[in-house]
Amino acid sequence: MKQSFSKINKVEGELTFRGDKSISHRSVIFSALSEGKSIIKNLSNSDDVASTIGCFKELGAEFNFLNDELEVVGKGINSFNAPSKQLDAGNSGTTARLLSGILSAQNFDSELIGDESLSKRPMSRVANPLRTMGAKITLADDNFLPMKISNTSLHPIEYEMEIASAQIKSALLLAAIHLPQESKIIEKLITRDHTERMLRLPTYYEAGKKIISAAQLNYPKKSIYNVPGDISSASFFIVLALLAKDSELVIRNCSLNESRIGIIEVLQKMGGDITIISQSSNMGEPVGDLLIRSTEQLTNIKLDERIIPNIIDELPILSIAGIFADGDFEVRNAKELRVKETDRINAVCRNMERAGINVTEFEDGFRFSGSPKSQSNIFESFGDHRIAMSFSILGMLLENETIINDFESVSISNPLFLEQIAKILN
Ligand code: S3P
Numbered sequence: 001m002k003q004s005f006s007k008i009n010k011v012e013g014e015l016t017f018r019g020d021k022s023i024s025h026r027s028v029i030f031s032a033l034s035e036g037k038s039i040i041k042n043l044s045n046s047d048d049v050a051s052t053i054g055c056f057k058e059l060g061a062e063f064n065f066l067n068d069e070l071e072v073v074g075k076g077i078n079s080f081n082a083p084s085k086q087l088d089a090g091n092s093g094t095t096a097r098l099l100s101g102i103l104s105a106q107n108f109d110s111e112l113i114g115d116e117s118l119s120k121r122p123m124s125r126v127a128n129p130l131r132t133m134g135a136k137i138t139l140a141d142d143n144f145l146p147m148k149i150s151n152t153s154l155h156p157i158e159y160e161m162e163i164a165s166a167q168i169k170s171a172l173l174l175a176a177i178h179l180p181q182e183s184k185i186i187e188k189l190i191t192r193d194h195t196e197r198m199l200r201l202p203t204y205y206e207a208g209k210k211i212i213s214a215a216q217l218n219y220p221k222k223s224i225y226n227v228p229g230d231i232s233s234a235s236f237f238i239v240l241a242l243l244a245k246d247s248e249l250v251i252r253n254c255s256l257n258e259s260r261i262g263i264i265e266v267l268q269k270m271g272g273d274i275t276i277i278s279q280s281s282n283m284g285e286p287v288g289d290l291l292i293r294s295t296e297q298l299t300n301i302k303l304d305e306r307i308i309p310n311i312i313d314e315l316p317i318l319s320i321a322g323i324f325a326d327g328d329f330e331v332r333n334a335k336e337l338r339v340k341e342t343d344r345i346n347a348v349c350r351n352m353e354r355a356g357i358n359v360t361e362f363e364d365g366f367r368f369s370g371s372p373k374s375q376s377n378i379f380e381s382f383g384d385h386r387i388a389m390s391f392s393i394l395g396m397l398l399e400n401e402t403i404i405n406d407f408e409s410v411s412i413s414n415p416l417f418l419e420q421i422a423k424i425l426n
Contacts (some may be wrong), residue, residue, distance in 0.1 A: 003208035003407035003418075005395030008293070011241050011395070013426040014250040017234050019044045019227025021413055022166070022194050023255065023285065025094045027225035028052045028072065029174070030198060032061035033102070033193055035076030036222040042253075043070050043227055046413045051090035058083045075176065075287050086146065089114040089396050091341060091412050094167055097126045097224045101171030103149045104135035105178035108271065112147040117383055121144045126171045133157050133175055133183075155184040156215070164189035164309045164336070166259075169212070170419050173201065176214035191309045197284050228255035228287040233414040235314045236389045239321045241292040242272045248291045249424060250277070254293055256286040262310030264290070266318060270298040270325055288311045298325035305333040312336055315391040319368065323357055325395070328342040328369045335364035341412070342382035351379045353389050355398075376400040378385055385412035392417070 019027075025112035026355055029052065031038035045051065053063055060081035062073035087103075089096035089112055103110045113119070123144055129255075136150035156179050161169060169185055173195050176183035181303045187210040196203055199220060202213045222240070234251050241249035256264075256279060268274050273295045300322055303311075308331075311318060315331055323328025337344040345382035349361045350416040356373030359366060370396065379395070381388035381404055388409050394400025 001406070002406045003392065003404045005392055005402045005404070007242055007399055008396045008425055009250055010244050011237070011247040013424045014252060014419055015237060015424060016252045016415065018042060018252065018414070020230040020255045021046050021048060021232065022094065022192060023198070023227045024049045025052050025098065026170075026194050026198055027227055028056065029098060029102070030220040030223070031072035032056035032059070032074045033077070034074040034220040034222045036074060037075060038072045038222045039224045040070040041068065041224070041226040042229070044413075045415055046232060047090060047411050047415075048092035048095065048105070050343075051088065051092045052095045055087040055089065055095060059087065073152070074086040074222060077216070078107065080106055083110050086111045089118060091115050091118055093118060094120055096123070097167035097171050098146070098174055100126050100137070100149065101130060101174035104133070104137065104308050105154055105175045107151050109151055110149050112145060112149070114145045122191065122339055123147055125165065126168050127424045129157075129159050129168065129172055130175060130311035132159060133172070135175070145295075154179060156181040158184040158186070159325065161188065164191050166191035166193075166195070166309075167233055170195040173199070173212065173214045177216060177219045180216050182213050184216040185214070186210070187212070189306060190259060190401070191310050192257070194257065194285070197257075200284070211425060226282055226287055228282055230257045231251045231257075231260050231263070232313045233417075234290070235317050236417070237420065238263070238267065238274065238290070238292050239317050240393050240396060241355045242267065242274070242295045242298065242321065243324055245294055247292075251290040251292070253287055254290055256288045258286070259310055259361060262307045263314040263318065266301065266303065266307065266311060267321060270321065270362070271295055271303050271373070272298060272321075288290075300325045300327040300329045303331060308334050313386060316344055316386050317392040317393065319348050319352070319366070320390050320394050323368050323372060328367050329366035330367040332362060332366055337365075340383040340384070342387065344384065344387065347382040347387045348390070349382070349386060356393065372398055375400040376402070378398065378403045378405065381406040381409050383409050385414070387407045389414070389417055396421075
């Protein structure tokens with residue numbers, strides 16, 4: 001589906017976002033793992049979270065949507081049903097990777113599949129460390145879905161992460177909570193911490209590294225989850241409000257988890273007028289309200305390697321802010337972008353070229369200079385929700401009409417994107 005956008009005057013008003021996708025996945029997973037009835041409030045309505053629910057239904061967990069809440073009847077440790085068919089993670093890397101850790105610890109065989117995009121994304125990164133715990137996993141070409149996981153017994157590990165990835169870390173922690181003895185997972189570069197935070201796993205720092213312990217005593221218990229609004233979905237609107245003239249936008253109940261607010265910190269350092277107007281805590285996750293006002297001139301800054309995992313999903317929309325800012329916009333140390341829903345380095349570079357930006361592409365990033373030309377643009381989503389939304393925002397800032405091809409991918413994370421845009425237009 002093609003979607004067209006034209007220049008907007010200003011944005012004004014208030015938005016709240018459905019639950020953060022990463023926290024929603026984990027709320028579903030922990031509810032399905034724990035014995036008895038859990039309630040999830042403000043669950044993400046994304047296709048990705050629906051994929052996670054689909055997989056756990058097949059494993060025997062029950063899901064009942066009651067008004068705005070999801071009731072989950074979980075199974076308890078070692079009580080899932082052996083699946084009667086392949087478990088389909090759809091487009092969702094988080095579903096496939098987190099589930100691989102759980103399935104490795106079950107006393108039955110299982111097989112994980114995904115859509116065309118997910119079937120091209122690397123899985124040896126999660127299979128290899130799980131194999132060091134004793135997991136029996138086979139992959140197509142030893143790297144891709146389908147992933148076949150055989151019944152075997154695991155043992156605890158002490159493992160230092162080779163790739164900065166919350167998905168791999170979480171897969172290992174989720175396998176580890178099935179074992180009586182303690183495992184330790186060590187991170188050099190800090191990634192999003194929802195798994196350890198929500199499971200209250202013991203964590204400490206030593207020589208600049210983060211060490212997380214996990215064992216069966218940390219297995220989740222039934223609970224009430226109240227998921228804070230998705231900061232990654234909000235980031236598109238934050239950039240739009242900064243760049244559109246005379247705009248003022250309030251975003252309520254937004255996740256402000258420290259391992260996720262890099263986008264706010266970077267935009268503030270660039271000169272962006274973003275204020276946290278209130279802050280509180282919700283199931284151990286910081287949440288708050290944001291006020292964003294148009295900013296006359298942003299200035300590009302150097303992005304340190306350590307912030308990259310914190311803004312990994314926001315780099316496409318940050319690039320849009322970057323091309324309107326003073327100075328060149330450069331991202332390095334971000335080769336993980338090449339293995340997201342699409343190769344996001346390629347996707348952003350090709351669309352920027354279409355907008356008339358001077359592009360230098362690196363294996364691990366890009367540099368953009370010059371300003372977008374006033375011309376009609378057709379951008380490709382590459383089937384990737386964050387590319388579709390990033391270039392939609394650009395389309396609302398350019399003089400001439402913009403078309404986004406394959407726009408429907410936005411529902412992977414935010415089916416309400418167009419409705420929310422309509423709500424704040426003036
Ligand atoms: C996620 C972790 C990140 C992120 C993804 C969601 C998670 O992936 O890009 O959208 O919920 O754990 P990596 O951990 O592979 O970087």
